[in-house]
Amino acid sequence: MSASIRMRAGLSLVSAAVLAASLAAAPQARAEAPVLAGYTQAIASAASDDAALARFYAERDYAPIWTSAADADRRAALFRALDGAAAHGLPARAYDAAGLRAAFAAVKSERQRGELEVAVSKAFLAYAHDMSSGVVDPQSVDSGIVREVVRKDPLSFLQGVASEPPGLYFRSLAPQAPQYAQLLKAKLDLEARIAQGGWGATVPGGKLEPGDIGPRVIALRERLRAMGYLGRSASARYDGAIQKAVQQFQFDLGLAADGVAGEATLTEINRAPEDRLESLIVGLERLRWMNGIDLGQRHVWVNIPDFTVRIVEHGKAIFESVTVVGQNQSDRRTPEFSDEMDRMVINPTWHVPRSIVVKEYLPMMQKNAGAAGHIKLIDARGRTVSRDAVDFSQFNARNFPFDMKQAPSSSNALGLVKFLFPNKYNIYLHDTPSKSLFQRDVRAFSHGCVRVGRPFDLAYTLLGMQSATPKDDFHKVLNTGRETTVMLEHPLPVHLVYYTAWPTARGHIEYRRDIYGRDRALFAALQKAGVDLPRLTH
Structure with a gap:
């Protein structure tokens, strides 16, 4: 075999038969230069x-990474990844694996091969972008999601896919956090359950409690079993078994675990499995x-919902x-971002935000000048002004x-200690004199900052x-x-996150309510993508 034929054999697409067909039309003596130029x-x-x-x-002199015989392993790894994209909740249709396969089978010239080489790279880049850092831009979903994505x-x-073992490289694109694999497994398990008919009939009517009997209890029993x-x-x-099952469900949903299937509990029990899948x-x-x-390795994790x-x-x-987190109002919802906690302030003064x-x-003061009299009025020179x-x-x-501003005291709106991670959103963690709010199931009452139920214990831990x-x-x-600022000798990352589905240490998934509607908006954006x-199939 001549050197020219050996070189062209190295540029084979899928099989020797496809290569032979693409070369048959051109005389061997003058094929090399035009073919390479076309590619x-x-x-x-x-x-x-x-x-x-x-x-x-250009830096690799236009050598292929997908469309030569030497690229078979890389090509196979890519198609395996694209075929599995939907399992990760990615827009698999956007990468068009079927179209790429058809294009490989249809190549009849080096120009077509060159065009296909780039098309495959573009599909790979779209997949790698989505798998490694997300499909949608966070702030396009909700202005309160101010997370900076890498x-x-x-x-x-x-460069990575061209130089590293393809199987390992594609696996490295997804987050390596163990929670990712746990959520992914839960997603696949739930999809299998949906394919089998879901969780069956919902539970009709109102409250059910221990001792009740009848068809509605049977519906509850079957739903819990499914x-x-x-x-x-x-x-x-x-009976006791149903009561225990209801208590475990309530615990997993962040509800008061009293074992009674009241309105809030039944609402969650009757949610469709597709809602949990979202x-x-x-x-x-x-x-x-x-x-x-x-x-x-050590960090603060604030899960808003x-x-x-x-x-x-x-x-x-x-x-x-x-x-307690921010109220569900446009200017009071707690934002999502990461920063670094580096200090606490003991006996803090509350400098009331301008918006408040x-x-x-x-x-209030226009109606009654003495309203909120415990909070001082301060002029531009820092002097206290008589109302x-x-x-x-x-x-x-x-x-x-x-x-x-409000001077330090046990009745101060910030309580007796606040924990700072200086940020442009003016969000921090703090104590509060309003302890009763911690008894509620849904605790969205603040102006955006995060009130801590055990602030002293948090201070002791830090x-x-x-x-x-x-x-x-x-x-x-x-x-x-x-008022005293205490710097942390070992600042630690703080992450304000919003997960309505999150695995426990044992991998069991717990669900929470979408208190701000952010998940609903995010899923709509993913569907649009x-x-x-x-x-349910039946």
């Missing part, structure tokens, strides 16, 4: 609208948004508390010239990282009554 020109032209692609192929340079994707909370049973009575799909997307962010804050160390929670001053306190000297009726939200006597140190400062949702 190269096709690559250059097809890649000209993408700077990363154009640079990548987007890799497309050139690095191309959802995996109850073993086989023929009882028509709301939570899993958006959970996968949110984890892709966080891919590339170093969570920190779970109403909890945890300090996680090497994957284990060493502190946990209930929280003009939207809440100014109207009796102010005609509040002459001011509005634009021209009100005063600030307001100070314990730098002191042998954290409790004594804290109270020594607290007892002075003076081409993500499909399985439906």
Whole structure:
């Protein structure tokens, strides 16, 4: 075999038969230069609208990574990845694996091969982008999702797939956090359940409790059994087994675990499995948004719809508390982002945010100058102003010239300690004198900051990282009554997140309510991008 024929054999697409057909039309003596020129020109032209692609192929003298015989393993790994894209909640149709396969079978010239080479690379880049850092832009979904996503340079994707073992490389694109694999497994399991008919009939009527008997109890029993909370049973009575199953369900949903199937519990029990599937799909997307962010071996994890804050160390929670988060109003919802907690303030002064001053306190003071008298009025020079000297009726939200602040005290709106991770959103964690709110199932009452149910214990845990006597140190400062900033010698990452589906340490999935409607908006955006949702077959 001549050198020219051996070279062309190395550029085979799928099989020797396809190669032979593409070469048969051209005389061997003058085929080499025109064939290579056609392939190269096709690559250059097809890649000209993408700077990363154009640079990548130019730097490698237009050598292929997908369409030669030597690329068989890489090509197979790509198609396996594209075929599995839907399982990850990705828009598989956007990558058009079927169309690419058809194009491979239809290639009859080197120009077509060059065009196909670039088409495959573009599909790969779209997949790699989506799998590694998410399909949609967070802030396009909701203005409160201000998370900064790490987007890799497309050139690095191309260089990586061209140089690394293809199987390992494609597996490395997805988030490596164990929760990603757990959510993915739960998604596949739930899709299989949906294909088998879901969880059966919903439970009709109102409240059910221990001792009840009849068809509605049977419906509840069957629903709990289908959802995996109850073993086989023929009882028509709301017995101990059903009560225990209801309690476990309530616990998994963040409800008061009293074992009574009241209105809130039945609402959640009757949710369609597709609703839970949506939570899993958006959970996968949110984890892709966080891919590339170093969570920190020790970090603060605030899950907004779970109403909890945890300090996680090497994957284990060493502190946990209930929280109150922002109200479901456009300017009060707690945002999602990551930062670094580096200090706490003991006996804090509350510098009332401007929005609260003009939207809440100014109207109150216009009706009664003495309203909110525990909060001082401060002029531009930092002096306390007597309310009796102010005609509040002459001011509005634009021209009100005063600030307001509340001195440290047990009745201070921030309580006795706040935890800071300086950010442009003016969001932080803090104590509160309004303890009763922590008893509610849904705890969205703040102006956006996160109120902590066990603030002193949080302070002790943080100070314990730098002191042998954290409790004594804290109270020594607290007892002075003076505002004091304590810097953390070991600042730690803090992540404000929004997961309505999240695995426990054992991989069991717990669900929460979509309190701000962010998941609903995110899933709509994913559907618009081409993500499909399985439906009940019968």
